[in-house]
Amino acid sequence: MTRDGGGERLGRLGPATTREQARRALADAFEAAGLPCAGLDARVLTCAALGIDHADLVREPDRAVGPAGEALRELARRRLRREPVSRIVGVREFWGLRLEIDRHVLDPRPDTETLVEAVLARAVARGAETLRILDLGTGSGAILCGLLRGLPEAFGVGVDASAGACATARRNLIATGLSGRAAILCGNWSDALCGRFDIIVSNPPYIPSSEIGSLDEEVFAHDPLLALDGGEDGLDAYRAIAPRLASCLAADGLVALEIGATQSASVSAIIGSAGFSPPETVRDLAGRDRVVLAEREDAARPQPASRTEKVGRSAARRVATEGAMRQRLALSASSGF
Numbered sequence: 006m007t008r009d010g011g012g013e014r015l016g017r018l019g020p021a022t023t024r025e026q027a028r029r030a031l032a033d034a035f036e037a038a039g040l041p042c043a044g045l046d047a048r049v050l051t052c053a054a055l056g057i058d059h060a061d062l063v064r065e066p067d068r069a070v071g072p073a074g075e076a077l078r079e080l081a082r083r084r085l086r087r088e089p090v091s092r093i094v095g096v097r098e099f100w101g102l103r104l105e106i107d108r109h110v111l112d113p114r115p116d117t118e119t120l121v122e123a124v125l126a127r128a129v130a131r132g133a134e135t136l137r138i139l140d141l142g143t144g145s146g147a148i149l150c151g152l153l154r155g156l157p158e159a160f161g162v163g164v165d166a167s168a169g170a171c172a173t174a175r176r177n178l179i180a181t182g183l184s185g186r187a188a189i190l191c192g193n194w195s196d197a198l199c200g201r202f203d204i205i206v207s208n209p210p211y212i213p214s215s216e217i218g219s220l221d222e223e224v225f226a227h228d229p230l231l232a233l234d235g236g237e238d239g240l241d242a243y244r245a246i247a248p249r250l251a252s253c254l255a256a257d258g259l260v261a262l263e264i265g266a267t268q269s270a271s272v273s274a275i276i277g278s279a280g281f282s283p284p285e286t287v288r289d290l291a292g293r294d295r296v297v298l299a300e301r302e303d304a305a306r307p308q309p310a311s312r313t314e315k316v317g318r319s320a321a322r323r324v325a326t327e328g329a330m331r332q333r334l335a336l337s338a339s340s341g342f
């Protein structure tokens with residue numbers, strides 16, 4: 006790493022610098038600063054500052070950056086101060102969706118796609134049609150958007166204690182074309198709800214308070230504390246959510262909770278003591294425990310739907326506007342729906 010952490014290499018960047026020279030100057034600066042994905046970061050930031058996409062960059066590499074050079078230099082400086090690229094450009098790709106992120110929300114992690122994948126596999130296997138999904142601690146709405154995208158007949162409610170996060174989640178539902186099948190509520194876990202859901206998911210804050218200060222700077226300095234802090238042992242949110250599940254979950258409902266890599270036994274015990282069958286743990290792509298899945302112990306497996314039920318369900322789908330869903334889930338009028 007160079008003495009100034011790579012910043013001196015940005016000095017070459019002026020209005021007459023070509024796009025390709027600018028991209029290379031950023032890549033050199035990031036590499037000199039020891040950033041692991043220097044080339045990719047340089048490309049993404051160059052495109053963001055110039056308002057172009059990768060194809061434009063490849064098509065016209067010799068075009069001068071012009072006045073946007075100053076903006077590009079500023080984005081590069083932020084990256085050199087270890088601000089994540091997703092935060093700088095305000096966008097994160099999750100489950101094939103382009104989601105807005107801001108200071109109110111956790112930057113959705115690829116690990117969380119493990120939860121989306123596991124739930125979709127089980128939901129599709131059940132063959133149910135009009136599933137109702139509840140996402141507790143929805144943040145940017147990443148999990149909810151991913152599930153609604155994979156289950157075109159489903160409806161969802163996302164809850165978050167942060168009003169800023171709720172606003173971001175709503176914008177993401179609109180931008181992804183999913184807002185007609187979803188609602189976002191601001192509140193404490195499921196307190197504002199009295200409906201039943203077929204699937205309850207959550208990626209709650211699960212970092213033990215004492216470990217937050219030693220997290221990677223890119224996490225610690227930019228993700229909101231409310232999204233990270235799981236209390237003394239990291240399990241506070243699971244203890245808060247578990248006793249609420251029984252009153253919100255349909256008889257054959259499924260619960261999926263993201264966990265930290267060492268929390269499978271503790272979270273399974275918490276969920277088990279709330280009346281759930283012995284939970285199953287799913288690993289992420291790196292082989293770490295990542296998701297605890299559980300069903301209610303009293304769950305009777307559903308019989309295949311009769312023709313009358315099927316007709317009823319598709320009629321329900323036809324009239325399912327946001328207002329109809331609100332009624333169906335009996336959402337509290339004061340919940341900020």
Ligand SMILES: C[S@@+](CC[C@H](N)C(=O)[O-])C[C@H]1O[C@@H](n2cnc3c(N)ncnc32)[C@H](O)[C@@H]1O
Nearest residue numbers: 111113142143144165166193194208209210232
């Ligand atoms: C780890 S983040 C997960 C965000 C998003 N679901 C994701 O996977 O990217 C946890 C979320 O829980 C929210 N949260 C924390 N305490 C809460 C509470 N008591 N009630 C509702 N949401 C809460 C935070 O604001 C944060 O958005």
